[in-house]
Amino acid sequence: MVGVPAIVIVGLQFGDEGKGKISYLLCRDADCVVRFQGGANAGHTVVVDGRKFKFNMLPAGSMAGATACIASGTVVDLEEVFEELEILRSAGIKSGFMISRAANIVLPIHKELDAKIEEARGGKAVGTTRRGIGPTYSDRALRTGIRIEDLLDEERLREKLEILRKMHSSGVDSLEKLLEYGRRLSPYIGDVEIFVNDLLDRGGKVVFEGAQGTLLDIDHGTYPYVTSSNTIAGAACTGCGIGPTRINEVVGVMKAYTTRVGAGVFPTEIGGELGERIREAGQEYGTTTGRPRRVGWLDIPLLRYAIRISDVSWIALTKLDVLSGLEKLKICIGYEVDGRRLELAPPSVRLLENVKPIYVELDGWGRLSEEEWRRIAERGWDSMPDEARAYVEFVEEKLGKPIKLVSIGAEVGMEVER
Numbered sequence: 072m073v074g075v076p077a078i079v080i081v082g083l084q085f086g087d088e089g090k091g092k093i094s095y096l097l098c099r100d101a102d103c104v105v106r107f108q109g110g111a112n113a114g115h116t117v118v119v120d121g122r123k124f125k126f127n128m129l130p131a132g133s134m135a136g137a138t139a140c141i142a143s144g145t146v147v148d149l150e151e152v153f154e155e156l157e158i159l160r161s162a163g164i165k166s167g168f169m170i171s172r173a174a175n176i177v178l179p180i181h182k183e184l185d186a187k188i189e190e191a192r193g194g195k196a197v198g199t200t201r202r203g204i205g206p207t208y209s210d211r212a213l214r215t216g217i218r219i220e221d222l223l224d225e226e227r228l229r230e231k232l233e234i235l236r237k238m239h240s241s242g243v244d245s246l247e248k249l250l251e252y253g254r255r256l257s258p259y260i261g262d263v264e265i266f267v268n269d270l271l272d273r274g275g276k277v278v279f280e281g282a283q284g285t286l287l288d289i290d291h292g293t294y295p296y297v298t299s300s301n302t303i304a305g306a307a308c309t310g311c312g313i314g315p316t317r318i319n320e321v322v323g324v325m326k327a328y329t330t331r332v333g334a335g336v337f338p339t340e341i342g343g344e345l346g347e348r349i350r351e352a353g354q355e356y357g358t359t360t361g362r363p364r365r366v367g368w369l370d371i372p373l374l375r376y377a378i379r380i381s382d383v384s385w386i387a388l389t390k391l392d393v394l395s396g397l398e399k400l401k402i403c404i405g406y407e408v409d410g411r412r413l414e415l416a417p418p419s420v421r422l423l424e425n426v427k428p429i430y431v432e433l434d435g436w437g438r439l440s441e442e443e444w445r446r447i448a449e450r451g452w453d454s455m456p457d458e459a460r461a462y463v464e465f466v467e468e469k470l471g472k473p474i475k476l477v478s479i480g481a482e483v484g485m486e487v488e489r
């Protein structure tokens with residue numbers, strides 16, 4: 072993991088790939104870490120020195136001391152921001168913080184609408200986190216959104232709230248409350264985009280911490296069962312105002328199996344007892360909502376697609392330890408659909424609903440104690456069980472990109488480099 076200047080971290084599946092820990096590792100020598108899309112729907116966790124820290128709004132990499140930035144492409148839950156700044160402070164982390172004046176804020180009305188729209192969909196509900204993400208992005212697109220900088224301008228804020236009140240019957244914050252937020256936030260409000268560009272000009276290292284995953288991208292995912300932002304690597308450019316040629320590396324984070332929280336197509340889903348067993352082993356419950364995640368085998372056609380559209384440089388594979396103790400491990404290496412075979416699949420819902428996954432079966436490895444995994448983390452890749460190495464090598468060969476980092480436990484330190 073050489074410290075190149077501008078690194079984008081993206082999830083290659085349906086989110087929850089373990090980006091928080093990878094971001095922390097890559098931020099240890101970074102100057103700045105940026106959230107550029109999404110909002111408090113994300114749940115990025117870092118476990119360091121036996122303590123667990125959970126972030127929804129701030130980039131998890133800030134735990135490593137890099138200056139935390141929230142850029143204009145995000146939708147901001149202000150209460151979360153204040154709470155998470157407190158988490159950093161009480162952990163003794165002295166990272167700086169800057170929030171873009173251009174980011175849109177989530178209001179109570181957006182959360183209410185999120186729930187209402189979900190209820191209206193009935194059986195076709197997306198299964199959103201109900202954090203108001205979709206409605207806030209739609210107000211942004213309608214140009215009726217409230218931006219961070221508006222909190223500092225009473226007249227402007229009053230006018231904007233008036234429009235929102237005419238649009239919505241309830242749930243619009245009071246002017247006073249928002250102005251108070253503005254006062255509390257004012258030392259941190261800035262031009263994140265200029266700050267980041269200047270930092271890169273001076274040879275600084277910046278990590279762009281993506282949230283959610285490629286298959287939840289609003290344009291390139293399994294629409295309509297997606298989130299409301301772009302989650303691919305290119306979103307770092309639009310979400311933080313940096314030119315595409317600035318990006319040196321794209322790190323794709325993937326889990327050793329697949330999970331999905333919320334509704335939507337899932338070709339390799341595992342039901343029954345086995346699914347339950349993996350869910351328990353991996354503690355696959357939503358960080359933000361506590362919902363049980365759906366579990367499935369690794370899906371190479373979807374991963375190939377995700378790697379392609381973000382032009383991933385290398386891969387960090389997480390939660391390999393969770394698969395321990397399973398006798399056989401399946402990997403979907405292609406799809407069969409209408410008599411055709413697909414090696415790479417765009418996540419069209421219509422297509423994916425009709426595919427038949429083609430599986431290969433690999434040998435599993437025995438259950439290892441936490442102590443044994445710890446020893447592997449100390450000794451490195453060669454001390455990994457043969458079958459675990461064969462699994463990673465097989466995936467690497469199928470994806471055609473190097474898997475440079477393998478995480479074998481939630482805690483920082485429980486990983487091996489290759």
Ligand code: IMP
Binds near residue numbers: 087112197203297299
């Ligand atoms: P929303 O982003 O809350 O609108 O939810 C839309 C879809 O994205 C739902 O299926 C959510 O479960 C999913 N989603 C949103 N954020 C995350 C995340 O950070 N990890 C995993 N799934 C997410």
